Amino acid sequence: MSELSDFKLQWINCTRCALANEGRSKVIFSDGPEDARVMIVGESPGAVEDQQGIPFSGPAGKLLNELLIEAGFKRSDFYITNSVHCKPLNNHKPSVVELRACKTMLDKEIECVRPNVILLLGAVASLQVCGISSSMSSTRGLWMEYKGVPAISTYHPAAVLHTRDLDPAKSKMYRDHIVQDLKTVKEKLISVTPQNGDTSF
Ligand code: SF4
Numbered sequence: 001m002s003e004l005s006d007f008k009l010q011w012i013n014c015t016r017c018a019l020a021n022e023g024r025s026k027v028i029f030s031d032g033p034e035d036a037r038v039m040i041v042g043e044s045p046g047a048v049e050d051q052q053g054i055p056f057s058g059p060a061g062k063l064l065n066e067l068l069i070e071a072g073f074k075r076s077d078f079y080i081t082n083s084v085h086c087k088p089l090n091n092h093k094p095s096v097v098e099l100r101a102c103k104t105m106l107d108k109e110i111e112c113v114r115p116n117v118i119l120l121l122g123a124v125a126s127l128q129v130c131g132i133s134s135s136m137s138s139t140r141g142l143w144m145e146y147k148g149v150p151a152i153s154t155y156h157p158a159a160v161l162h163t164r165d166l167d168p169a170k171s172k173m174y175r176d177h178i179v180q181d182l183k184t185v186k187e188k189l190i191s192v193t194p195q196n197g198d199t200s201f
Pocket of ligand 1: 085
């Protein structure tokens, strides 16, 4: 058993924050290989993820899969996780206290996966990992760093879905930016030496 799997076992019934009492059916850890060169960090599991036990397995996840392919990736290239690992009631934004409580888990994931790049989906992930509270429009596509690992933020695929009917132009802009930022990740991967020996990109 890997160090990360062992660590997750210790969190399987976690009650470190209030999200443990908001109707979650389980703690949702991650999807993808532990030696992935890119770690994707989203916001939180939703209802589908809570049922299936896999992050990004709902509508936003399906869109993410499409966008990854459009940018020349496949989902299995990525280790995918979230800023918090339990489903918030009514999909509310995790509080600072909840984010802080779950950061230990995320830090352990980063320490064990040792990605070459961290891709942050949405403002909550940017806050959780890099402490950035500025708007996505001003920070997306810019390189930051977390514990020596290059990190870049882009819009959460849910932003594309939420604006699709109300404002199709904005929805398309979000979509285009995500694909563009994924391509930036790809360029970065080509330029950095793999930490885990994987040169498949
Ligand atoms: S969100 Fe994280 S810290 Fe809170 S109960 Fe779930 S696993 Fe524990």
